[in-house]
Every structure is written in C-alpha cells, then in structure tokens.
Amino acid sequence: MLRVAVVGSGPSGVYTAQSLVQQSGVPGVRVDVLDRLPCPYGLVRYGVAPDHEKIKSLQQNLRAVLEDQRVGFVGNVEVGERGLTPERLLELYHAVVYCVGAARDRRLGVPGEDLAGSHSATDFVSWYSAHPDAADNGFRLDGPSAVVIGVGNVAVDVTRILARGADELRATDVPQGALAALAASRVRAVHMVGRRGPGQAKFTTKELRELGGLGSARVSVDPADLALDPAFADSSALPAVNRRNLEVVRGWAAGAAEGSGAAARDGAAEAARTISLRFFLRPVELLGEDGRVAAVRFERTEPDGTGGVRGTGRYEEIEAQLVLRAVGYKGVALPGLPFDQARGTVPNEAGRVLRDGVPSPGEYVAGWIKRGPTGVIGTNRPCAKETVTSLLADAAELAGRPVPADPIGALRDLGHEPVAWRGWLSIERAESDLGRSLGRGRVKIPDWPGLRAAAREDADLRAAAREGADQEA
Incomplete structure (x- = not known):
C-alpha cells in the first residue's frame, strides 16, 4: 500500500487526494489530508464571502472526497510544530504533497x-x-x-x-x-x-x-x-x-x-x-x-x-x-522545505520538489505554493493532476520504503491532538446548534477554544458510551 500525506485541505489538497485515489494502476493508496485547522476546505470555508452561497456549495464536492474510505481527514495538526518537520513526515508516509497555498x-x-x-x-x-x-x-x-x-x-x-x-x-x-x-x-x-x-x-x-x-x-x-x-x-x-x-x-x-x-x-x-x-x-x-x-x-x-x-x-x-x-x-516558507523568496513558491518540476535543483524523493507540491497565486478554484484541478502523475510515476520506488502502519498514533506521540472527520462533523453540529440559539441558520464558531471543544464533544460522547457499556458488562 502507498501511504500519502497531503498537507492542506483546501481545493488543491482535496483535488490532489481525489486524483490519487481515482488513478488506475495503483493497487492500494491511502491518503491522509492534514490541516492545521480542525476544519476542512481551506479558502472555500475561510476565503469565500458568506453571501456567495453558490461558490460555498463547492464544499459538498470536497466533502465527497474526504468521506471516501481511502481518504482520512486529520485536522488540528500543523507541520513545523511539535517535531512534525518535513523530514519526520517522510518517515511516516511514503510521499508528502504540500498544498499550503499562499498565506x-x-x-x-x-x-x-x-x-x-x-x-x-x-x-x-x-x-x-x-x-x-x-x-x-x-x-x-x-x-x-x-x-x-x-x-x-x-x-x-x-x-x-x-x-x-x-x-x-x-x-x-x-x-x-x-x-x-x-x-x-x-x-x-x-x-x-x-x-x-x-x-x-x-x-x-x-x-x-x-x-x-x-x-x-x-x-x-x-x-x-x-x-x-x-x-x-x-x-x-x-x-x-x-x-x-x-x-x-x-x-x-x-x-x-x-x-x-x-x-x-x-x-x-x-x-x-x-x-x-x-x-x-x-x-x-x-x-x-x-x-x-x-x-x-x-x-x-x-x-x-x-x-x-x-x-x-x-x-x-x-x-x-x-x-x-x-x-x-504571496507564499510563505515552510521550515524544512526549499523556498524561492522572489516567486513565493517551492522550487519544483511538474510538482516534484527540487532541492539544490534535484528532485527530492517523496516530496511534492500542488496549488499556489507550486505555481504562485494564479487562477481560480478550478485551476487547482489540473495542477493537482500534474503533481499526482509525477508522484505515481515514482510510486514503485517510494512504496518500497517501510513506514508505520499507524501514522496518526505517531502524530499523537509527538504531542499533537488530531481531529478526525467525526470531530469535524461534531463542529458542524455545534455550529447548527449555535445558529438555532441565535434565531439564525448555521453560524460559524470563530475561535480556537470553541472549535476544539466542539471537536472533542464527539470523542467525549464516544468515551462516555464506552464507559457505560463497560459498566453494564
């Protein structure tokens, strides 16, 4: 099985995950989509104006990809924090695709x-x-x-x-x-x-x-x-x-x-x-x-x-x-990755990260950090496909390297508290409840403590259910 981490859950990251799992000729691919926020969708959630409902509805297309059984959402995990360097990521996954945008x-x-x-x-x-x-x-x-x-x-x-x-x-x-x-x-x-x-x-x-x-x-x-x-x-x-x-x-x-x-x-x-x-x-x-x-x-x-x-x-x-x-x-340098300050991008060739002009095995980029802040949301789809084509061409060599069977557990060992898809669904429910209490439709939770508390609610409920089941037994 080929294990791939995609860093960033905006359109470029989700399109990359979609292209990876839809490509034929690869017997097994597992993709974890990592994001520093406990919420997915990137600029579709946090950059599209609230009165642009048609564009915001793109979230449903992105959602379908993140609910694929071959794809996992891993929120509340920031690369560069708590020892999660690009070097460490490559120890956890066969390949890493950085889709971190231009922040x-x-x-x-x-x-x-x-x-x-x-x-x-x-x-x-x-x-x-x-x-x-x-x-x-x-x-x-x-x-x-x-x-x-x-x-x-x-x-x-x-x-x-x-x-x-x-x-x-x-x-x-x-x-x-x-x-x-x-x-x-x-x-x-x-x-x-x-x-x-x-x-x-x-x-x-x-x-x-x-x-x-x-x-x-x-x-x-x-x-x-x-x-x-x-x-x-x-x-x-x-x-x-x-x-x-x-x-x-x-x-x-x-x-x-x-x-x-x-x-x-x-x-x-x-x-x-x-x-x-x-x-x-x-x-x-x-x-x-x-x-x-x-x-x-x-x-x-x-x-x-x-x-x-x-x-x-x-x-x-x-x-x-x-x-x-x-x-x-303009793109922002990610510690541990090469960066072109003038262009605001990671040097790459068809999505392969270049270190000192040479492709770095297992490291890739897509989206704005690859090409600069150009195009519209849909432009990210062919950009992601090009990167995935490069990655899959390297797949046989990449998959031969041993990686942990449970990279999420390794993230927890580093001190991270990953928010899984169920945690995001819990945030959605909390935002709907907030809206009802205000006499409105769904209303976004705007702060870190509120988001993390809402994400933990699902885990707390499941823990309580397990505890109750154990007591009954």
Whole structure:
C-alpha cells in the first residue's frame, strides 16, 4: 500500500487526494489530508464571502472526497510544530504533497502602512469568515469612509461586505460578532481604488456586477478616470472578460440602469451607502492623526504606452478611517522545505520538489505554493493532476520504503491532538446548534477554544458510551 500525506485541505489538497485515489494502476493508496485547522476546505470555508452561497456549495464536492474510505481527514495538526518537520513526515508516509497555498498578503510598501486602521484585506476576510486566527479583529468601522486598494475579486468582496446591509448577511453563516459589528458600522462611503484603468482590472464580471445589485448602496464611477484608459474608446483588443468589465463600468459612469444600483433604480433620493470606483491612482502614503489612519494620499497615474502606468506628479487625498489593501498574495516558507523568496513558491518540476535543483524523493507540491497565486478554484484541478502523475510515476520506488502502519498514533506521540472527520462533523453540529440559539441558520464558531471543544464533544460522547457499556458488562 502507498501511504500519502497531503498537507492542506483546501481545493488543491482535496483535488490532489481525489486524483490519487481515482488513478488506475495503483493497487492500494491511502491518503491522509492534514490541516492545521480542525476544519476542512481551506479558502472555500475561510476565503469565500458568506453571501456567495453558490461558490460555498463547492464544499459538498470536497466533502465527497474526504468521506471516501481511502481518504482520512486529520485536522488540528500543523507541520513545523511539535517535531512534525518535513523530514519526520517522510518517515511516516511514503510521499508528502504540500498544498499550503499562499498565506501572506502583499504589502504596499508606503509610509503609514502600519498605522492603526490599516489592514490587509486578507485579515478582514478572515474576520468575517470566522477564521480562528482572526477572532480578535480590531477593525475600525466607526468612521464614515473606507478605502479598499486593489481592483481584483478580493477587493470586490470586501467592498461589497462593507456596503451590504447587515440584514442581508443575517441569513448567512457570518459569525455573530462580525454581524453585530457590521450592523453597527458607520461606514457610508467605500472607495475601491486601482493604479491602472478598468481595462486592466482583475475582477471577474459576475463579481463586479454584484456591486450594482446591492439594495443598500449606489455605485459611482468618475468618467474622467475612464477617459484616461485607451481601451475606453476601443476595447476590441481586450480579452472578453476585460471588455465585459469595461462595459459594466461604462454603464455606471453614464448612470445606466444596468449598474446604477437597486436604490437608484427604485428612485430613492439617496442610498444608505455609496461605492466609488476610482482608477489611475497609486497610493504613496497613508496619512494619520493620533496614530490612526485618516486619509490616503494618491498620485495620479497615466498609461505609459506599454501596458503599464507612470506617475504624473499630481496628487489627491481620500479620507479614510479604514484602509484595506487587496493587492495580491504571496507564499510563505515552510521550515524544512526549499523556498524561492522572489516567486513565493517551492522550487519544483511538474510538482516534484527540487532541492539544490534535484528532485527530492517523496516530496511534492500542488496549488499556489507550486505555481504562485494564479487562477481560480478550478485551476487547482489540473495542477493537482500534474503533481499526482509525477508522484505515481515514482510510486514503485517510494512504496518500497517501510513506514508505520499507524501514522496518526505517531502524530499523537509527538504531542499533537488530531481531529478526525467525526470531530469535524461534531463542529458542524455545534455550529447548527449555535445558529438555532441565535434565531439564525448555521453560524460559524470563530475561535480556537470553541472549535476544539466542539471537536472533542464527539470523542467525549464516544468515551462516555464506552464507559457505560463497560459498566453494564
């Protein structure tokens, strides 16, 4: 039997496990999917906005893989902690596939970035998604203006959550603390700002259009920003998605019915909030008062004729008591694995980890840590398949090495407290119970103690049942 550990239970990790057990020609494969969290699904649980139910429903597809009898979920186990090094993992498994994503957000690199009230969008997403590392948030929602720097889907998500009414989020699984904070929010103007034009923006059209469908917000675009984009007059050379994006933005700039927002379409005098899309503005400094951010200073940019932009020496300031940067992700080095700091990836060849340029037997990568933060969720499927193809080509040699029959027991010996699939099901039940007690649907548990206590509940019940059976006997 070939025993494989997959580190990370997000889409890339689960697709890797699925590809491993579905491949023909291998008589027996057992896959343990390890995760530092006691909950599976990675960014599908902790990165997809709570109001994106269709995308969140992907969890059911991932669930089907993790419930396969050849696959085991092993949560609450962190590689690099309590002696669980990559070297030790290779003593427990014939092969290890690292699917640890790109956990760090990119910084702006401008003065004032560390002022109170300045955060990464990643942290904001983790907060409203109930990631246990973000239980103590500190987000300032008591000022009238917020600035979101970036024009990708993450920027669209956080802009939408800031502008959406709390009543619209009550039916989602957003944690109760975040819901209460958003209900009390005094943010009335959200500015989403990009350094290039709408023709180069990275958001997808579906997500962009959602901003115009909010009942609580009105979208505005400065026509002067659009006029700077060479694609504004002729977008025929753009990829299809960029052309569609430009049409949506053009409609907002013209006040067209398609994108003017529900409040405007209904003839309301003024929406509860406004969303302003700004382009050709590059952040150069975050300005503070009493140690907190108060505004962002931008330099006006213009196309440089080669697809980029250059500064014009003209500046403007936008008031902001909250600043969220959404300018991309970067991989984080895992102790014991080689790492390319410039690319933010583990050096690899078709998924095989390279140490000093040579494939390291039994070590593989898939997902963002393999290729960088590119593509959408579905992009992870062919990426995982390529890695698995490499692994299975090496399987005969790998399987000849002896490994323990019970690697989970070895993890416990190292001091870990693994949460199995039954523990995760117990967390699900606890979240459903929490939601019922609040008069809502299922509500996520947002903290480590709560998650671990819920996971232990199943083990405690089974232990009590065994004890009762022993007494009866």
